[in-house]
Amino acid sequence: MRATNLLPLFLLGASALPSTPPFFLLAGDSTTATQSSDGGGWGDGFINTTLFNGARGINYGHDGATTVSYRSGGYWATVLSKVAEYKSDYRTFVTIQFGHNDQKPAANITVPEYTGNLEQFVRDVRNAGGTPILVTPLSRRDYDNSTGTPTIILNLENQRAATIVAAERTNASYIDLNKASTDYLNSIGPADAYTYNLDADDYTHINVEGSQVFGGMVAALIDQILPELKDDGYLEVNSSLLAALEKGKYYWP
Ligand SMILES: *[C@@H]1O[C@H](CO)[C@@H](O)[C@H](O)[C@H]1NC(C)=O
Ligand SMILES: *[C@@H]1O[C@H](CO)[C@@H](O)[C@H](O)[C@H]1NC(C)=O
Ligand SMILES: *[C@@H]1O[C@H](CO)[C@@H](O)[C@H](O)[C@H]1NC(C)=O
Ligand SMILES: *[C@@H]1O[C@H](CO)[C@@H](O)[C@H](O)[C@H]1NC(C)=O
Ligand SMILES: *[C@@H]1O[C@H](CO)[C@@H](O)[C@H](O)[C@H]1NC(C)=O
Numbered sequence: 001m002r003a004t005n006l007l008p009l010f011l012l013g014a015s016a017l018p019s020t021p022p023f024f025l026l027a028g029d030s031t032t033a034t035q036s037s038d039g040g041g042w043g044d045g046f047i048n049t050t051l052f053n054g055a056r057g058i059n060y061g062h063d064g065a066t067t068v069s070y071r072s073g074g075y076w077a078t079v080l081s082k083v084a085e086y087k088s089d090y091r092t093f094v095t096i097q098f099g100h101n102d103q104k105p106a107a108n109i110t111v112p113e114y115t116g117n118l119e120q121f122v123r124d125v126r127n128a129g130g131t132p133i134l135v136t137p138l139s140r141r142d143y144d145n146s147t148g149t150p151t152i153i154l155n156l157e158n159q160r161a162a163t164i165v166a167a168e169r170t171n172a173s174y175i176d177l178n179k180a181s182t183d184y185l186n187s188i189g190p191a192d193a194y195t196y197n198l199d200a201d202d203y204t205h206i207n208v209e210g211s212q213v214f215g216g217m218v219a220a221l222i223d224q225i226l227p228e229l230k231d232d233g234y235l236e237v238n239s240s241l242l243a244a245l246e247k248g249k250y251y252w253p
Contacts, residue, residue: 019232023090024057025130027070027079027121028097030205031138033061040198040205042138042177045215049253055234056090058082066102066109067117076121083130094125095218097135097177099159100204111162118166133222134167136160136178138214139185141193141203150190152182175221180245181214187248195252212253216241 024047026032030039043059051057060082062075070076083092096118102109109117118134125132137159143150160178167174185193196210197203206214216237222229229235237245244251 019228020089020091021054021056021232022051022229022234023055023086023092024051025079025082025086025092025094026057026059026061026097027076027094028061028135029065029070029100030061030063031100032059032095032097033063034059035198035206035208035211036063038198038205039063040207040211042206042211042214042218045208045211045213046218047215049212050216050219050235050237052236053233055229061097064101065098066107067098067114067121068107068109069101070098071117076124080124080128083125083128087129092130093133094121094130095133095135096121096125097137099137099156099163100140103156103159111158114159115162115166115169118163119170122166122170122172132170132172133225134163134172134174135218136163136174136176138177138206139181141185141190141197143190143193150186152185154182173225175218175225177214177218177221180217180221184217184245184248188250192250209253213241213245213251217245220245 026043031041032043033039033041034044041061043061047057047059060075060079079094086092101107102114122132137156139152142153144153156178196206198205198207219235220237220242241251
């Protein structure tokens with residue numbers, strides 16, 4: 001009698017236990033990094049506006065980084081040490097987004113090398129006890145006007161494809177930020193797209209408002225692969241922004 005009465009109480013207690021909050025460590029180049037005089041990406045907007053209820057994040061984006069320099073410069077070792085530090089209290093996720101600098105001839109990094117470097121990042125995160133999320137590179141805001149309809153020039157297409165190959169080879173999760181940002185930029189057109197420029201003539205890096213728009217886009221994409229984070233109230237995209245992103249309508253926070 002007593003035992004059967006205890007069972008529902010036990011289940012109620014178990015279901016009321018809070019889940020473990022996520023900790024996002026953001027690895028990448030200047031299109032992830034904090035806004036500064038010559039860099040700035042989506043990372044701070046993501047951390048500032050989409051994490052709630054004890055979820056946390058740190059932006060380890062580094063201006064000018066490639067998949068090679070990020071490791072040789074010690075930035076990657078820092079990220080892995082943070083996974084070790086936070087993994088007992090959080091679900092640690094490491095977003096990995098490179099390509100803008102890897103593709104420059106001066107970097108001397110072939111696409112197969114870039115792919116292999118991303119695969120090694122995935123293995124390293126798993127060995128450290130975290131969960132990797134590969135991110136295809138944020139689109140630049142360069143438009144081709146030759147057809148009459150301004151259309152984003154797909155100058156990161158090889159890096160996008162390689163990131164997806166790296167995810168498939170390692171069975172890692174990925175989000176296709178390159179496609180989502182390209183579609184959005186095609187939809188809103190150049191005049192509105194340029195309002196997100198870090199400086200008037202910087203078509204790569206984004207200002208604070210751009211960071212919040214594209215940071216929200218990243219959160220919306222992560223919601224699609226990890227819906228439990230949204231269900232538990234850890235990851236929320238501003239509803240007006242989400243509606244605008246879904247309709248391809250310009251949004252200014
Ligand atoms: C993030 O928050 C910090 C601290 O309030 C602020 O200085 C920074 O401009 C914010 N950046 C973005 C992109 O929201
Ligand atoms: C480019 O990398 C290859 C392979 O690592 C190396 O053999 C070559 O010397 C490098 N070229 C330059 C110009 O650095
Ligand atoms: C396309 O049009 C936009 C908006 O007028 C302009 O800023 C951009 O420089 C043009 N692109 C090219 C490649 O000429
Ligand atoms: C790939 O990952 C998924 C979950 O992320 C898992 O369910 C599946 O078993 C994995 N497959 C292999 C071959 O490791
Ligand atoms: C979304 O952001 C706007 C400012 O951009 C703010 O006015 C609004 O209250 C926010 N909505 C929610 C649901 O937080």
